[in-house]
Amino acid sequence: MINYIWFGMILASALCALCTGRLGELSTAVMDGAQGAVELSISLLGSMCAWLGVLKIAEKSGLTALLAEGFSPLINWLFPEYRDDQQIKGKMCMNISANFLGLGNAATPLGLAAMEAMQAQNPHKETPTRGMVLFVVINTASLQLLPVNMAAMRSACGSAQPFNILPEIWLTSLAALGAAVAFCKLAESRSRLG
Amino acid sequence: MEQLGAAALPVILGVILVFGFFKDVDVFDSFVQGAKEGVSATLHLMPTLIGLILAVSMIRASGLLEMLCHLAGPLARAAGVDPELLPLALLRPVSGSGSSAYALDLLRQFGPDSETGKIASVLSSSTETTFYAITVYFGACGCKKLSYSVPAGLLGDAAALAFSILSVKVFG
Numbered sequence: 001m002i003n004y005i006w007f008g009m010i011l012a013s014a015l016c017a018l019c020t021g022r023l024g025e026l027s028t029a030v031m032d033g034a035q036g037a038v039e040l041s042i043s044l045l046g047s048m049c050a051w052l053g054v055l056k057i058a059e060k061s062g063l064t065a066l067l068a069e070g071f072s073p074l075i076n077w078l079f080p081e082y083r084d085d086q087q088i089k090g091k092m093c094m095n096i097s098a099n100f101l102g103l104g105n106a107a108t109p110l111g112l113a114a115m116e117a118m119q120a121q122n123p124h125k126e127t128p129t130r131g132m133v134l135f136v137v138i139n140t141a142s143l144q145l146l147p148v149n150m151a152a153m154r155s156a157c158g159s160a161q162p163f164n165i166l167p168e169i170w171l172t173s174l175a176a177l178g179a180a181v182a183f184c185k186l187a188e189s190r191s192r193l194g
Numbered sequence: 195m196e197q198l199g200a201a202a203l204p205v206i207l208g209v210i211l212v213f214g215f216f217k218d219v220d221v222f223d224s225f226v227q228g229a230k231e232g233v234s235a236t237l238h239l240m241p242t243l244i245g246l247i248l249a250v251s252m253i254r255a256s257g258l259l260e261m262l263c264h265l266a267g268p269l270a271r272a273a274g275v276d277p278e279l280l281p282l283a284l285l286r287p288v289s290g291s292g293s294s295a296y297a298l299d300l301l302r303q304f305g306p307d308s309e310t311g312k313i314a315s316v317l318s319s320s321t322e323t324t325f326y327a328i329t330v331y332f333g334a335c336g337c338k339k340l341s342y343s344v345p346a347g348l349l350g351d352a353a354a355l356a357f358s359i360l361s362v363k364v365f366g
Contacts, residue, residue, distance in 0.1 A: 040247065159311075
């Protein structure tokens with residue numbers, strides 16, 4: 001699948017650049033993109049290490065298990081296959097809490113830790129389990145208590161009330177999350193029948 | 195409110211550390227052990243990121259998005275929204291920094307409290323960068339098949355677009 005997407009993206013942009021005469025821009029974009037990815041990895045390296053270090057402390061102290069206990073009903077309903085796995089559930093909860101609190105830099109390392117824990121139990125290494133797909137999809141949506149970055153951008157642009165769009169943001173992110181989760185649950189039940 | 199957001203991180207760090215310390219965890223050793231895993235995870239991820247970001251920056255440079263927006267312009271006008279919002283809707287699933295920059299531009303141009311400014315604010319903070327999350331998460335654990343994650347993520351983005359317009363028109 002990623003094969004087709006990646007190939008399609010590059011082919012489409014090459015054809016498009018050919019039509020619009022932007023081949024020069026396209027070749028700089030190749031180099032800039034590669035360099036940008038390395039810069040991103042370097043900046044990610046710091047926060048990855050910091051948050052996985054903190055996660056280890058939280059795991060050893062039993063804090064993540066406590067958190068998993070609290071979120072258990074929700075997590076068990078969403079991920080029935082990991083019902084009895086406190087370790088995976090704990091990592092998922094840390095990721096979801098970090099997202100909810102708007103700590104994007106923390107959420108990615110914690111989410112990757114959860115993915116690796118699920119992959120370790122996956123019998124077919126190339127195909128993700130249902131739970132892995134659902135977990136990634138939840139991470140493509142976002143449910144944030146206080147979108148501080150957006151509020152900062154709005155007040156920088158002179159907004160009278162930077163936070164007055166909160167209800168709209170909550171409603172919209174809930175709708176997006178609901179649609180994506182519903183799609184996954186439908187696809188899961190179809191694949192079970194087929 | 196903004197101070198609340200800024201306080202979240204130190205408070206969480208503090209709670210985890212204090213809890214670990216009083217539970218007799220070797221906090222520093224554990225931290226270093228976890229951080230080591232962070233190094234290998236990031237290095238493991240780098241080739242995937244290079245491949246993806248390269249493709250995204252090629253799409254942005256080729257003018258493909260402008261072309262799509264041009265085609266979809268009449269559709270936006272029919273829905274009663276400014277066609278200038280379209281590039282944001284198309285950029286959002288693909289590029290986090292690109293869509294933030296574009297949203298900031300819209301806020302400056304139309305004003306943050308205008309209808310277009312509000313829709314832009316809601317749309318860009320209601321979803322994450324779908325393709326980034328999918329590639330990074332599956333790339334990190336070495337899954338080659340993406341299953342139905344792409345249609346599910348894009349359906350979420352489409353729902354976010356529809357609801358950002360609807361909610362701002364109804365409440366705003």
